[in-house]
Amino acid sequence: MLRVAVVASPPVSMFNLAIPELLFDKVEVGGRPGYEVVICAPDPGPVPTTGGLDLHVPHGLEALREADTVIVAGTGKPFSPDPRVLRVLRESADAGVRIASICTGAFSLAEAGLLDGRKATTYWAHADELRRRHPGVEVQGDVLYAQDGQFLTSSGYAAGIDLCLHLIRTDYGAAVANEVARLALVAPVRPGGQTQFTHTPLPPERGTVCADTRGWAMRNLDKPLTLTDLARHAGVSVRTLTRRFHAESGVSPLQWLLHQRVERARELLETTTLPMDQVAAACGLGTADSLRAHMVRRTGLTPSTYRAQFSRHAPVRPADRGGTGPGAVTSSVA
Numbered sequence: 001m002l003r004v005a006v007v008a009s010p011p012v013s014m015f016n017l018a019i020p021e022l023l024f025d026k027v028e029v030g031g032r033p034g035y036e037v038v039i040c041a042p043d044p045g046p047v048p049t050t051g052g053l054d055l056h057v058p059h060g061l062e063a064l065r066e067a068d069t070v071i072v073a074g075t076g077k078p079f080s081p082d083p084r085v086l087r088v089l090r091e092s093a094d095a096g097v098r099i100a101s102i103c104t105g106a107f108s109l110a111e112a113g114l115l116d117g118r119k120a121t122t123y124w125a126h127a128d129e130l131r132r133r134h135p136g137v138e139v140q141g142d143v144l145y146a147q148d149g150q151f152l153t154s155s156g157y158a159a160g161i162d163l164c165l166h167l168i169r170t171d172y173g174a175a176v177a178n179e180v181a182r183l184a185l186v187a188p189v190r191p192g193g194q195t196q197f198t199h200t201p202l203p204p205e206r207g208t209v210c211a212d213t214r215g216w217a218m219r220n221l222d223k224p225l226t227l228t229d230l231a232r233h234a235g236v237s238v239r240t241l242t243r244r245f246h247a248e249s250g251v252s253p254l255q256w257l258l259h260q261r262v263e264r265a266r267e268l269l270e271t272t273t274l275p276m277d278q279v280a281a282a283c284g285l286g287t288a289d290s291l292r293a294h295m296v297r298r299t300g301l302t303p304s305t306y307r308a309q310f311s312r313h314a315p316v317r318p319a320d321r322g323g324t325g326p327g328a329v330t331s332s333v334a
Contacts, residue, residue, distance in 0.1 A: 001036055002171060005067035008041045008057050009075050009082055009108070010048040016073040016102045017055070019160040026180045027168055034172055038063045042082045050076040064088045067097060069167065074103030074156070079126075081108040089114065093150070100152040100167065102160035109151060110134040118148035123156030161186050173310035174266035210234065210241070210248045217257060221264050221284045227253055261285050262298050269307040276303055 006020050020037055027034030040059040041047045047057045061084060064070050070092050072085070089112040092099055101109050106122040107130060109115050116136040121127070127141030140146050145154035145163040154163035161184075169177035181187065213234045217225055230253050231241040245253045264283035268274060274282070280291035288303075295303050 001033055002068045003036045003038065003066060004069045004071060005038050005040055005063045007061070007064070007070065007072045007085060007105075007108075008039055008047050008055070009072070009085055010041070011050045011076045012041075012047060012055070013074045013076070013103065014049045014051055014053070014055065015157065016105070016160055017049075019102065020071050020073075020164055023161065023164040023168065023180055023184060026183045027172065027176060029172055029176065034168075034176070038067070040064065042084045061085065061088045064092050064097075067092070069098045069100065071164075072099070072101040072105035072108045074101075074105045074123075074160075076104075079104050079107040079129075081111045086112040096150065098150050098152070098167075100154070100163060102154050102163065103156040106130060106153040107133070109153065110137050114151055115148075115153070118151060119146045120148065120151070120153040121146045121155050122153060125156075158186075173270045174263055175270040175310075178263070178267065210245045213241075213245075214249070214256070218260060221261055222282050223284060224286075225257060225284065230257075258294070262294050265291055265295065265303070266299070266306065266310075269303055270310045273311075279303065 004020060004024055006017060008017055017039065021039070024035040024037050025033075038059055039057050040061055040063040041057040042061055044058055044060045045056065046054040049055050065088075070089070072089070085108055089099060089108065093112070093114050099109065099114065101122075103123050104126055106115070106120055107126075110120065110130060110133070115134065117138070119138045119140055120130075121140045121143050122130050124141050127139050130137065131139045131141075143155065144159045145152060145166060147166075152163060152167070154160050165177050165181055165186075168180055213230055216233050217230060223229075227238050227241065230245075231238045234241050234244075236244070242253060245251075245256070249256055251259075261283045262285075265279055265285060268279045268282055272279075276288040276291060280286055280288050283291075285291045285294060291303055295301060295306060299306055301309065
């Protein structure tokens with residue numbers, strides 16, 4: 001069981017704080033909990049929240065010293081981290097602990113010096129302020145989450161859900177992460193490079209056009225779907241589909257489709273013993289060579305290595321080589 005310590009610095013966002021507890025608590029592996037979640041604060045006891053309520057937090061920052069993952073929840077302005085939090089974050093970083101932030105929690109990581117020379121993100125409305133305060137950070141202002149080494153940052157609100165699902169997928173595989181998403185009634189794991197928001201939102205009465213088409217595509221991933229196929233299902237031109245799809249999802253239709261194909265492949269590798277060519281065919285990636293190329297690009301692991309690491313069945317000896325090492329992940333999209 002992995003231990004997750006969530007730092008609640010006042011005034012903490014109750015929504016940001018609830019996300020890790022909600023999602024990590026739903027992880028079960030072999031009938032046992034996959035995580036223990038501990039909420040901690042610089043001063044245990046009543047902790048003010050951005051909603052004006054006090055939240056009782058029983059644990060102090062010493063909980064970080066036994067954590068496998070540390071998550072810093074977002075706070076309200078002026079985003080001035082407690083020096084005690086900065087000290088334990090540096091200690092955790094030196095110990096090689098994975099450290100993540102939700103929303104404005106990125107300011108704590110940056111103030112601790114953990115993000116200098118690294119890619120990071122925060123809620124888009126505060127991205128410019130993060131750049132101004134910490135010019136050494138490569139701020140990506142419009143992505144859902146970013147990972148650079150052992151450090152992960154997410155943008156605001158629901159993007160914290162995407163970050164936590166990404167962490168679960170990294171630890172226990174795509175099938176477990178997607179099952180948690182289903183239990184929590186949220187979208188499956190989304191790519192970190194997806195944009196936080198759209199500049200040209202669709203009118204409400206037209207906002208479900210691509211949602212219906214995405215559902216149809218998910219049921220037909222084993223078929224060689226094209227832009228024309230997607231546009232025909234939506235009843236619009238390819239140009240209109242592309243514009244609406246990007247406005248609704250933040251990525252192009254083909255980027256989204258490729259992400260879903262790789263996610264399906266990961267699930268099949270974890271939950272079945274199908275040969276590689278059958279896995280490739282079932283998720284619409286064509287051949288075993290194509291499957292291998294996309295898996296290495298997205299996960300850093302070959303299909304055989306990925307299966308050996310995450311399969312729920314008996315270990316499978318890798319039949320090929322490659323990748324960048326166990327546990328390597330990427331949040332980019334094609």
